[in-house]
Amino acid sequence: MPITPLLSAVKMLIATASLVVTAAMAQAYPSKPIRMIVPFPPGGGNDVIARLVAQKLTVRLGQTVVVDNKAGANGIVGLMAAAQAAPDGYTLGIAAAGPMAVNPSLYDKLPYNPLKDFVPITNMVIYPLLLVTHPSVAAKNMRELLALAKEKPGTLFFASPGSGNSGHLAGELLNSLAKVNTVHVPYKGQGPATADLLAGQVQMLYSSIPPVLSFVQQGRLNAIAIGSAKRLASLPNVPTIAESGVPGYEAYSWIGIVAPVGTPKEIVAKLNREIVDILKQKDVQEELLAQGAIPVGDTPEHFGAYMKDEIAKWGAVVKSANIKAD
Secondary structure, three states: OOHHHHHHHHHHHHHHHHHHHHHHHHHHOOOOOEEEEEOOOOOOHHHHHHHHHHHHHHHHHOOOEEEEEOOOOOOHHHHHHHHOOOOOOOEEEEEEHHHHHHHHHHOOOOOOOOOOOEEEEEEEEEEEOEEEEOOOOOOOOHHHHHHHHHHOOOOOEEEEOOOOOHHHHHHHHHHHHHOOOOEEEEOOOHHHHHHHHHOOOOOEEEEOOHHHHHHHHOOOOEEEEEOOOOOOOOOOOOOEOHHHOOOOOOOEEEEEEEEEOOOOHHHHHHHHHHHHHHHHOHHHHHHHHHOOOEEOOOOHHHHHHHHHHHHHHHHHHHHHHOOOOO
16 A cells, blocks of 8 residues: 555544544543642632532532632632643633733733643633722712812722732723723722721722621612623612713623643533533522622633633723733
């Protein structure tokens, strides 16, 4: 047989054998515990969502899904560990808005590429950010707040858990779209930022709902507007920022799940099916909504496109506001 046809036949046999092996691996998957890396400390929103899904996955897959918290450097430490793991489906990474969509613009030399070093599995939840103010602020709704910000530029200060945090970017997005000048004050975490807001040291805060909801209910903070595209069923009387004078405004933090690039498509598809089904369960949805999270559960392709859009959107905000990492 001539050499060229022979080589083609050998390549075809190798490709077929590879597909058979990959399919067999996917059928047997998982055959050992799975590690889910959370790039933040225990107790935060990323950790809570990861543990909820891990618990449900353990039951559905018949193998323990272990949550491994690897915090540090705005999520970089944990995501590096996930990116460098074997692409066999036994290491997954929690992909949050900050490390995946903001860090590429915040750091000159990010040691991972969110779009090239990971395979998206699904976006699990989005957290619309709630704008709250101290009761001493004269403005009681969004339109009054914008008028006050334009009348007295540079006199309204908004807290955030740190530079580059989603709450920081939400404030800078408002500055950009509404053409106002509110001033960012970074803190070392949500707790200190909220404490100073309650004390009246700063006037505003963009936050996920759970950390501030009780203070709103007690009248210690005013809920001005929400950063979602439409009003939330849990807060029907709180208007969106977009409907209150800033068209096109949307600000969410989000939590998805990814795997190292090269993870077999069959395994990614299986994980996607299982996690999306988990997110559809009534008890899971009720728990997430109670935490101020909106369940998503999309396809890998949709999640990948969403991350790409988020990187572009927040990259423009970072550049416009000249935000630097702490």
